[in-house]
Amino acid sequence: MKKVLVFSVAVFLFVSGVCLAGEISISASVDKQEIALDEQLVLTIIVNGDVSNIPQPGIPAMNGFTAYSSGRSQNISIINGHVTSTVSFNYILVPNDEGDYTLGPFTIEYNGKTYSAGPIDVKVMPRGTAAAQAPSYSSPSQPQDHQRGSQKPGKELFIETYVDKLRAYVNEQVTLTFAFYQSVDLFQNPVYNPPSTTGFWTEDMPPQKKYYKVVNEARYLVTEIKTALFATSPGEFIIGSARLEASVEDLERVFSRNPFDIFDRVPFSMFRKGKPVILTTEPIRVEILPLPEEGKPQDFKGDVGNYDITVETDKNNVEENQPISLKIKISGKGNIKTISSPHVPEMDDVKVHDSGSSENISKADYIVQGEKAFEKVVIPKRPGSFTIGPIGYSYFDPAAKKYVEKNVGPVEVMAIKSKEQPAPEQAVLFPGLTKEEVRLLKKDIAYIKTSVPRLRPRDAFLYKNKIFIAFNIFPLLLLILFYISEVHKERLRTDIGYARSRRARGMAAKRLKAAKGIMLKHDVKAFYAEINRAVIEYVADKLNIPHASITKDILEIRLEEKGCSRENIERLKELFDICDMARFASGKFDREDMQRSLGEASEVITELEKRA
């Protein structure tokens, strides 16, 4: 009955609002009402009704929680032909903050009616205050929280992220470690969402480390993933929270006491189900300090770390204009990729070209380190001895908190006078510089063009020229014109009706002109005969009917079909009457009458021409 509304709220780790109204009912429940911040809540919304397609309930935004759908299950029973289906929608809620929260109400719309359940009150308590209860899954711990074990009794899975330092300089390595602790087998491979690291240059540091560790008398398999971060600018940065989606055996189902729950009691049956667990960590706030202005060397280019610099040449004695390869190596710990080339002081009579750089990066002990080599080609332009360098390089050492300047070299180079004939091309190639380029350096450019060209605006292209465009459009118009005229001619040839119709006007005009000549001779009968013929032939041509078969009646019908106005038809008939009278009766017709008839005839033809 509709009047009856049952609403029950039970508070014993189970709260539900049930609303029975006709064919559908909705209820919502949580697995516990008081949870700690490091726990999670399972929200179940059950929709029950005797309809087959049950709609999805609307989930309102839940303050203080992040919700993840963990699937739905459906149960259809048919009793005495009466179908009842129950759908339960499951959500996992992860609290974001402590406090009292209200979930819901949850609503569902069906057949224009709205059903609702809840709301449910939930209290989120500080971390580690969870009531001792059956296996629970927990997530994060504070960065560098070394007492995490004692705070999480009986956790089977948990994750944490921490950094090796919370304060660092710009471009100094910060190692971010993500650790996943597990003491049970997983149902399937977990899905790892790394934390966001906006504002950092990141460098992955494989391999994943796996080891066993005893925490609070429980043995865990720990999987560690490390990432090196290099801040790109000073300020405060947040390393976002990492998330891991895992799936464990649903113990509650396996050890269910329900005697009718046969399927789930078979431990290895196909119907075994995983229980999803979502773990998240706390974001980490890292402070990035700017590099001190004090004592910043002139040639400092932003390199941070601890480096050594060496320089070597492939040979020290060459002929003039022959290249020497100079290799400057910077090796040490730091962001190798961003190291920029040290400056080689310029000299007269010696050309120095960069010919590329190579990197060799290793991540031993999870510290980004390695070597960057800059190769330069040095070409002495005259014989003699040259001193290259010393070459200076400076970096900031974050451990000592000061700038370090290092010098290397100088390198002595001897160039001897080249023999007359150029030496055959050397087989030695310099990395980054092809043989051809080395050869080209010695050539001179081609001479300027001296003849005076036509100078014009830079943007004056032919395709923008209006005359050119017109010149191109004109033939197209010509083509269209020829085509239309050809189609017209073709029609005149093949379509007699069309040809007659097109010619009718001209013929009529000719006859009327002849009539005018006759009028001047005052031959009334001949005049009207001519008028009559002009009009009849005109109409017959227009209608494409033989001249001989024209009668007034046929004319009337056919003209009406063509859509001639009544008035014109009447005028035409009247004209024929006058012609007949003049030709066959002996009426008196003077020149004025004839003049009028001539005018009338040409007017009627003009009128008909408009219609046809």
Added chain:
Amino acid sequence: MKKFTLLLIFSFFISTGVVFAQSPEEIYRKANINYENEDYEKAVSLYEMLLKIDRVGPEVFYNLGNSYFKLKKIGRAIVNYRRALRLAPGDRDISHNLKLARAMTVDKIERPEKGFLVKALLLPYDSMNIDQLTIFVSMAYLCIVTLLIVSIFFAARRRGLFYAVGTLAAILIVFFIFLASKIRAKNSKEAVVVVDSVDARSGPKEDYLLQFTLHEGSEIRIVEDAQDWREIDLSKDLRGWIPKDSVEAI
């Protein structure tokens, strides 16, 4: 005072009049003479004047490039060789000097080498400038129109004429695509580094982290223009921001 002002105006007219009285061709000739006398600075200023009054040709850009080359301004030389090559793609002197200028640059940016077949197929594209392609496309089009007009009057020969029209239409389409992509390339924003070295940073400000350093003569693509900075793009996925005046657009 009044006299003085008058004098000033008068002298201004004279000084500007000297410049404007010269025809572009005369300026060009003078610039060439300065080049021959190895006064490259003067030559550059005269060629640049032609650019300013917008009377140019491939020869102007080429000679200007040569003058900059002699002044060891490789970046500006490359910009002008590239401009010249756009107007006269088949010119061997220009491509030779451009190659030479590129060999003197510091950064070696990989330029993908085209295969022989691709080169042969793209020969018309690489060796013709926009106007030449325009004329070619226009000729093909006019031939098609003429053949169609002829086919109207010689109905008996229509079949053969239509084959010819089809062939021409195919050629027209290919060259039209060449032309369109050439115009597109003309409008694309490419630039050359014209200062000794410039640091590309992760954002449009000096405070951002150094990403990489470019040296004079590096050819780059402009992605975006901000107030005083430009976002640029190298051949590989290298992107960074550099001060606006450190590069010159082609």
